[in-house]
Amino acid sequence: MLNAYKKGNMLWDEYEDKYLNLLGQRNVERHVLPDLLDHGCLLCSEHEPHLCHRRLVVEYLNEHSNLNLKVKHLY
Secondary structure (H helix, E strand, O other): HOOOOOOOOOOOOHHHHHHHHHHHHOOOOOOOOOHHHOOOOOOOOOOOHHHEEEEEEEEHHHHHHOOOOOOOOEE
């Protein structure tokens, strides 16, 4: 999926929709325990923060769990 997006074979909106659906299908929120992310970070190399799939993970987890994760984009 990410390769298709990076190669220009998929628009971001389609990628975002498919990625969020995949997170839901896999019930990611059941597998990510708060201790796993304590003092941790998810790194990304995207140039634009709105095109970051790790941001999508944080937003998904905040919506579907009791986690209160923050996104900090480094410029």
